[in-house]
Amino acid sequence: xxxxxxxxxxxxxxxxxxxxxxxxxxxxxxxxxxxxxxxxxxxxxxxxxxxxxxxxxxxxxxxxxxxxxxxxxxxxxxxxxxxxxxxxxxxxxxxxxxxxxxxxxxxxxxxx
Amino acid sequence: xxxxxxxxxxxxxxxxxxxxxxxxxxxxxxxxxxxxxxxxxxxxxxxxxxxxxxxxxxxxxxxxxxxxxxxxxxxxxxxxxxxxxxxxxxxxxxxxxxxxxxxxxxxxxxxxxxx
Numbered sequence: 537x538x539x540x541x542x543x544x545x546x547x548x549x550x551x552x553x554x555x556x557x558x559x560x561x562x563x564x565x566x567x568x569x570x571x572x573x574x575x576x577x578x579x580x581x582x583x584x585x586x587x588x589x590x591x592x593x594x595x596x597x598x599x600x601x602x603x604x605x606x607x608x609x610x611x612x613x614x615x616x617x618x619x620x621x622x623x624x625x626x627x628x629x630x631x632x633x634x635x636x637x638x639x640x641x642x643x644x645x646x647x648x
Numbered sequence: 649x650x651x652x653x654x655x656x657x658x659x660x661x662x663x664x665x666x667x668x669x670x671x672x673x674x675x676x677x678x679x680x681x682x683x684x685x686x687x688x689x690x691x692x693x694x695x696x697x698x699x700x701x702x703x704x705x706x707x708x709x710x711x712x713x714x715x716x717x718x719x720x721x722x723x724x725x726x727x728x729x730x731x732x733x734x735x736x737x738x739x740x741x742x743x744x745x746x747x748x749x750x751x752x753x754x755x756x757x758x759x760x761x762x763x
Contacts, residue, residue, distance in 0.1 A: 540690075570751065570752065572754075577759075578756055578757075579652075579654075579739060579754040579755050579756040579757050580691070580739065580741075580752075580754040581754070582751055582752065582753060582754075585751045625690055625691075627690075627691075634704075635681060635693040635696055635704060635707070636681070636691075636693065636752060637693070638683075638690035638691050638692070639690050640688070640689055640690045641690055
């Protein structure tokens with residue numbers, strides 16, 4: 537059974553810092569991996585989708601990498617801003633149409 | 649509509665009541681998913697539709713939970729005889745393609761509180 541772990545569970549950084557969020561998964565036979573953002577009391581907003589054949593994806597100040605063989609992904613946020621404060625969730629699709637499996641998320645606070 | 653729409657946004661039910669949660673996916677999206685998110689946890693899969701066909705319901709926690717998507721568009725998640733442990737946010741997501749390749753787009757969720 538696929539398990540997704542996110543470390544750290546919570547992170548607090550001063551504005552302007554670059555930071556890395558980690559995601560690991562136990563079954564490397566994934567189809568793709570998706571990073572989401574969730575604001576308190578809100579739904580999930582898709583940030584980046586990485587296909588299993590890809591190594592990374594970039595969107596603005598966000599960069600996500602994927603090392604499928606070692607079962608790891610990182611989300612890099614450059615020049616963090618208070619508006620980046622949210623919970624960041626990592627989720628993987630296993631091959632074979634099994635549904636997205638989520639980690640518990642990393643709760644990020646960026647302090648002005 | 650522009651995004652996935654869920655209603656009601658908030659629902660308070662007395663233990664034993666039946667509830668129905670509605671999801672309007674993005675127009676034309678083939679796949680529709682229901683997830684349950686407890687406080688401080690990641691979403692947990694409940695069930696998945698491709699058009700009107702329910703292809704996977706392995707995540708439904710008990711036979712009190714039932715989902716349908718009769719015309720391949722709007723979906724309803726029904727919970728019968730609600731229990732306190734059913735309190736959670738129920739998230740709906742849709743995807744334009746079949747499950748294995750699609751990026752998921754989530755609604756804002758329906759927060760259910762069972763007293």
